[in-house]
Amino acid sequence: MSMTFDINTLVYMLEIVVGSLLVSVGVHFVPVGGAPAAMAQATGIGTGTVTLAAGSGLTGLLSAGLMMSVTDNIWPILATGAVGSMIMMDATMLTGDFIYSYAVGCPYASAKVNYDPITMFPQPPYVAPGTVGQGIPTVCFVSGTIGALLGGVGGAMIYYPCMQISGNPAQSAIFALGIFFVQSVIPSWNIQGTIEGFHDPKFKKWPLAFKASLIAGILLAIMTVLIQPLGGA
Amino acid sequence: MDAFGMGLVAAMGALATVAGASEDIDSDIGSQSNPNSQVQLAAQVGNPHRIYNKAIAGEPPSNALWCATACIMAYVLIEGFHMPLLFATVAGASLAALFDGVMATSAYFGRSASQSRFNQWIYLDIVRYTTPSIMAHVWITSFCVTLIAVIQVYVLTPHHPFPIPVIGLIWGITIGAIGSSVGDIHYGGEREFQWRLFGQGLNTMLSGQIVRKAEAGLRNSIDNAWFCAKFGGPCTGLGFGLTVFCDNWRTTVFDPVTQAPYAIAMGVIFVILMNVYNLYMEISARKKYGPYPGYKGDIAA
Numbered sequence: 001m002s003m004t005f006d007i008n009t010l011v012y013m014l015e016i017v018v019g020s021l022l023v024s025v026g027v028h029f030v031p032v033g034g035a036p037a038a039m040a041q042a043t044g045i046g047t048g049t050v051t052l053a054a055g056s057g058l059t060g061l062l063s064a065g066l067m068m069s070v071t072d073n074i075w076p077i078l079a080t081g082a083v084g085s086m087i088m089m090d091a092t093m094l095t096g097d098f099i100y101s102y103a104v105g106c107p108y109a110s111a112k113v114n115y116d117p118i119t120m121f122p123q124p125p126y127v128a129p130g131t132v133g134q135g136i137p138t139v140c141f142v143s144g145t146i147g148a149l150l151g152g153v154g155g156a157m158i159y160y161p162c163m164q165i166s167g168n169p170a171q172s173a174i175f176a177l178g179i180f181f182v183q184s185v186i187p188s189w190n191i192q193g194t195i196e197g198f199h200d201p202k203f204k205k206w207p208l209a210f211k212a213s214l215i216a217g218i219l220l221a222i223m224t225v226l227i228q229p230l231g232g233a
Numbered sequence: 234m235d236a237f238g239m240g241l242v243a244a245m246g247a248l249a250t251v252a253g254a255s256e257d258i259d260s261d262i263g264s265q266s267n268p269n270s271q272v273q274l275a276a277q278v279g280n281p282h283r284i285y286n287k288a289i290a291g292e293p294p295s296n297a298l299w300c301a302t303a304c305i306m307a308y309v310l311i312e313g314f315h316m317p318l319l320f321a322t323v324a325g326a327s328l329a330a331l332f333d334g335v336m337a338t339s340a341y342f343g344r345s346a347s348q349s350r351f352n353q354w355i356y357l358d359i360v361r362y363t364t365p366s367i368m369a370h371v372w373i374t375s376f377c378v379t380l381i382a383v384i385q386v387y388v389l390t391p392h393h394p395f396p397i398p399v400i401g402l403i404w405g406i407t408i409g410a411i412g413s414s415v416g417d418i419h420y421g422g423e424r425e426f427q428w429r430l431f432g433q434g435l436n437t438m439l440s441g442q443i444v445r446k447a448e449a450g451l452r453n454s455i456d457n458a459w460f461c462a463k464f465g466g467p468c469t470g471l472g473f474g475l476t477v478f479c480d481n482w483r484t485t486v487f488d489p490v491t492q493a494p495y496a497i498a499m500g501v502i503f504v505i506l507m508n509v510y511n512l513y514m515e516i517s518a519r520k521k522y523g524p525y526p527g528y529k530g531d532i533a534a
Contacts, residue, residue, distance in 0.1 A: 038267035038413075040422035040434025046267055047413040051293040055410025058403045062395070063480055067489055069394040076493040080484075083500030088407060088476045090507040095472035096415045097511055101518040103464050104422040105432040108515050114532055119512070125524030125534035130436030135518075141511045145504060169394035177403070 012161035013221040019157030020183045020217030021210060026150030027053045027187040028206045030089070031140035031197045036132070040104045043111055043133030043196050044140060045096055052092070053151055053184040054177075060085030060152030061176055064159055065169055078156045085152025089144050093136050100135040108135025112200050118142060133196075143197025155180050165228040175228065179220050186212050238485045241389050245381050246478030249408075252377035253473030254466040256296060256408050257416030259370035261424075261461040262363060262454045263287035263337055265295070266413040268421025273344075274441035276353040282445050283356055285363045285454040287340040293409030295336075296374065297402050303329040303375035304382055304401030311387075311397075318383050326376035333371040337364055363454050378404045381477060389481070391489060404477075411472045419465025424457055432522060479503045 032052055033044030045052055063084030067077045100106055109126035110116065111133035116123060118139045127133050136144070158179050162172035190209035195202050260266045262285060269288040276282065289295070303325035310321035338360060345355045382400040385393040393400060425443045426435050447456045479500070487496040524534035 035267035035270045038417040038421040045414040046417050047410060051291055051410045055293060055407040059407050059476060062403055065395055066393055066484060070391055070490045079497045083497055084480050086504045087479050087500055090504050091472045091475035092411050092414050094507050094511055095468045097514055098468050099418040101514055103419050107518040107522045122532045122534055124530045124532050125528045128433030128525055129527055130438055131434045134434045138512050138515055141508060170396050170399050173395050173399050
């Protein structure tokens with residue numbers, strides 16, 4: 001397959017950049033507590049930002065890939081990617097909360113706000129001494145669902161143009177996977193490893209990651225439209 | 234929708250549940266993931282221990298490696314040598330288990346040797362009887378994930394367009410992410426620190442003070458697996474099972490070609506249900522456990 005630059009190439013690049021930005025912003029919504037959360041020492045999900053965002057976004061990518069094998073219409077592909085991603089994230093948060101409430105035996109509480117912005121439940125009395133909160137309260141759960149939605153749409157939006165260029169699902173999936181990882185590492189630096197969700201003060205820093213991801217996204221988009229046509233199926 | 238497809242999706246859900254459970258128990262025996270930070274710290278604050286220590290990578294990348302290894306071997310046997318699907322899956326999982334054995338052993342030696350200045354010993358008996366059970370669990374995980382990928386690509390309609398190694402890689406990352414977010418809490422939040430007050434997370438002051446004595450004798454990683462297999466493992470299995478089952482159920486019941494909007498709407502309903510269920514659990518936990526007694530702030534509970 002030979003390289004041709006036309007208006008479509010620009011559209012593909014735009015889709016990759018927009019997808020990248022969605023992933024980058026979406027990561028800020030995911031409540032990750034890192035290693036401390038695994039000891040019920042901090043609010044959020046007990047693992048790293050990148051792995052969690054990737055786990056959910058790539059589950060969405062599997063759904064989007066299946067949908068794209070039967071249709072070329074972008075909307076169901078994006079929607080099913082988002083839904084797949086949200087299902088993974090919610091299943092993870094829900095079963096994680098099983099352990100917080102039934103094994104560790106603690107109520108869920110955020111240490112960043114006095115009242116949960118959604119349920120209005122008071123938080124500080126429920127934070128265990130010597131910790132910075134535990135479990136995944138409603139505001140974090142909803143925030144995580146939004147993050148997975150953005151990540152899923154973003155992943156599908158990166159996969160779609162790759163597939164349009166090369167028509168090779170395996171290669172497009174690997175490309176989408178790679179771009180996804182880059183765009184979830186950048187915001188992880190921005191939030192320094194842990195964040196509780198959109199109510200966390202760190203969330204206000206998102207424009208910084210947005211700018212960095214925009215530059216990375218443009219570079220990745222250029223590389224994608226150059227390399228993808230070489231491996232057409 | 235056909236009965237055969239539904240049976241396959243149910244089988245995939247069951248396989249995913251088993252895979253999730255064995256993945257978590259594998260990470261508990263090997264002390265691989267986030268709670269291992271405390272195991273590392275223990276020797277440094279004067280508590281040498283007999284816990285296995287194979288944290289060379291986070292769970293998601295390492296499980297992605299095992300599952301992709303198993304899937305590549307299976308893929309070569311299926312596509313290149315036209316072997317039966319099940320045989321190819323078994324062969325692939327065995328290769329992944331061998332790889333894991335090598336990695337786990339070298340990780341244990343390396344990590345423990347680097348802490349010799351803190352009096353941390355290398356216990357050869359631990360290597361001898363813990364490594365095979367780590368390998369066995371990795372075998373189960375990669376077997377189940379490879380079989381899920383094989384079903385998605387070769388059996389279930391519509392066939393998935395990705396080749397099985399890519400699907401194995403993605404499910405590997407997902408299963409590792411779930412295992413490290415769900416099962417780890419049972420190991421880190423409960424098993425490692427059993428002598429503190431029940432009903433709270435780890436107080437920062439207690440970092441590194443892990444429990445080193447078992448029900449009989451000194452605690453080792455097999456004791457941890459015995460404990461975590463009761464709740465942490467099954468919960469992880471439930472998480473991964475829910476993910477695989479719900480995600481595939483909606484595209485099997487509703488044909489993605491003609492009924493795509495229904496498949497998407499069904500997924501949204503699952504998501505809303507899980508949000509509501511979490512809210513219910515939050516309310517019930519707050520009611521049952523109540524606020525912490527030592528709280529001295531002005532905000533009423």
